[in-house]
Amino acid sequence: MAQVSIRKVVKAYEGGVQAVKGIDLEIADHEFVVLVGPSGCGKSTTLRMIAGLEEITSGEIAIGGMVVNDIPPRDRDIAMVFQNYALYPHMSVYDNMAFGLTLRKFPKDEIKRRVENAARILDITPLLDRKPKALSGGQRQRVAMGRAIVRDPKVFLFDEPLSNLDAKLRVQMRTEIKKVHQTVKTTTVYVTHDQVEAMTLADRVVVMNHGVIEQVGPPQELYHSPNTRFVAGFIGSPAMNFIPARMENGSGALRLNLPNGIVLPVPAERTARYGAMAGKEVLFGIRPEHLTEPKNLDRQNIAVFELTPEVIEPMGMETLLHLWMQGHEVCSRIDPTTPAEPGRPMQVAADLNHMHIIDPESGRVL
């Protein structure tokens, strides 16, 4: 068990393309950290540099306080789970899990003890004699995790381990991975492009984009107070609405002028925070669950206005409305019992306690 330190790490390929542009990250012992971002954001490269499968162009990575830049993967005491499982096809499940220990010349009975223990944790004891070919996708993924667990390494590395599974199994294995981590408590770095996976698994989520870290924080923090427009739009499904607006100063209070002639009063407690944007174009950000049918009208900072739904998507526990605001699609989450009809204008309420104002030039959330 160990902490992982990433200091000013750069990965540049021949031709000068930088996949990772000098990132810093401290991962604590026992922590479950998820690197998330769109494809090409450098998250997998970062993971592979921790594993030692990619060379580090500059900066340093330390595992358990020891700089590992020049240490080959086998001596880093890490275990990795790959997207396509990478099980050895000619070996039984038992041998797959035992392979790393055999190479390290562990005594036979110790190997047996560890493999059986891992098999019990993962519930794959009846499969130990099978070849990978005879396993389902979910079972293969368990074996790949078993191979990591038996080694009892300092760090687990997961590279999009659930991407090859179907939706239902993915949710099931997600729970499984979290359970395993709660049992073995090994420091874990997990890469995914799926923000739901990131939110559900992580102690802390690292959002990456274009080779830099946009924001690091616990899932709730990322969700409720994103630092940048990218994080605000990436975390959460359906994504946050961004509506172009104009901030105006009217007799000591700020007002937001939205398309369709909608004017929203900025909550008084935020006047100081947004004051600098007065008279400027901004992006008004609001999550679909804060744009609902009129409710809680007695609370402060609820603004009601009229919009016309174009598409209505009943999801069961909620209904999603797609409303148009002068060429901008806006998504709203309403109670399924609320009557709504495409093309018929209706009242929607914006909870401005949860509004975000983004400076369109810097992309920063104010």
Added chain:
Amino acid sequence: MSATTASRDAPGIYHKAGSLRSERRWALWTAYASLIVAAIIMLAPPVYMFLTSIKTSAEIADLGGNPWIVRSPTLENYRALLSSPMFMGFFWNSVKVTLLVVAVSMVISVLAAFALARMRFWGSQWLATGVFLTYLVPDTLLFIPLYQIVGSLGLLNSTWGLVLVYPTLTVPFCTWIMIGYFASIPKELDEAALIDGANWMQMLVRIFIPVALPGIIAATIFAFTVSWAAFVYPTAFITTPSEMPLTIGVVSQLIRGDTFAWGQLMAGALLAALPPVIVYVFLMDYYIAGLTAGATKG
């Protein structure tokens, strides 16, 4: 929608469905007919060889009667060959040369292919292409310079000379097959092995060779066939009967001047063809799996 419903009700569609079965029957008939013709063309020479090999010299020389019917079958030709120390000498020379060449070729080509396919180093791409290009140079062109090389090493008229030159034919192609096969093994498998603690040699021996076994068998069969059937090199390099392999031994010793010992020639050729046939029969499935590796592996 209504248009498709209407056309589905039209009688023409049902007629078409009925014709599907007869089309299939036609396809089967044509396939069997062409396969039978092909089999006759392919099998006629060996069958004729076999028939000739169990005839007496007198019967072979007799131009009357149907040559496909054996009137007085005899195993005399086989007995004569198998009891002849010279023929057995040819046979053992072939076995010795072939086994050594297969071993040398496989060791070199598996190691080379692993390095070229997996260890990314400067120029590995060019080297891989270069290896294949050398295979395209015909042996009829190579035997002249090779004669000088083998001669300067003092290995003319020695089976060891053949062990030295046959790999120039086998290694490039075997390496090429193995590069293709190794390349079809997912990259994550070596990365997993690296993280599990394997070094390059352990990765090759414990992961790559077992996983690529069909490819290795295909390459082995190729090397076996090439060195067992080699003709140009032994013709050029070997003149002493005691060092000759089967291919040229049979031809040079059983044709004396213009006297052709046809019965023994055919028996010798059939016996010579037997080992490759046995190897193919046993390893056929692996061979096909090996040659089609890139095509079916996802």
